[in-house]
Amino acid sequence: MDDNEDKLRRRQTVARILADRGDALVVTGLGSPTYDCAAAGDHPLNFYLWGAMGSAVTVGLGLALAQPRRRVLVLTGDGELLMGLGALATVAARKPDNLAIVVIDNEHYGETGMQRTHTHAGVDLAGIARACGFREATTVRRANELNDTARLLYKAQGPVLVDIKVSATRDPLVLPPWDGPFLKTRFRQALLGAKTAA
Secondary structure: HHOOOOOOOOHHHHHHHHOOOOOOOEEOOOHHHHHHHHHHHHOOOEEEEEOOOHHHHHHHHHHHHHHOOOOOOEEEEEHHHHOOOOOHHHHHHHHOOOEEEEEEEEOEEOOOOOEEOOHHHOHHHHHHHHHOOOOOEEEOOHHHHHHHHHHHHHHHOOEEEEEEOOOOOOOOOOOOOOOOOHOOOHHHHHHOOOOOOO
């Protein structure tokens, strides 16, 4: 795909964003966002949503409301977010100031055959977030914007949404742990401590 040559590479982009995470809680959407996050380095404060397509934003919202002193970062794809656009309205209505959403937008449904999504036809996810009432929402297309993007995601008052346009080139699979009960327990222990997480 020739039009991918000048676009950001998703793996390098996600690694750059997660390099500044500190103790942020990270929720990943189905498929490639999970693989991208794992490729950047597995972490006990990563909560991978293996099969819950369309749920990353709502899980992140619940976590942000339950842990108002912690930064929560949702890492999802354009296909998944398009399945649950109503979640953006709910986030905007609740206005969690500790929630940031990153959309890794390759304009394709990566898990079902690389069909084009509506963002390929011009649907503006950052514009939708702004219309819902997000405090910050922007689209990123160039590598030189990523440093400012990372600061926005971790420091700006939320809710924040950043739609990052990336190449549709497929990367090798990097799989984090698959076991749901293990992931839940590990995340709870890392967040709450071993005694309170039981």
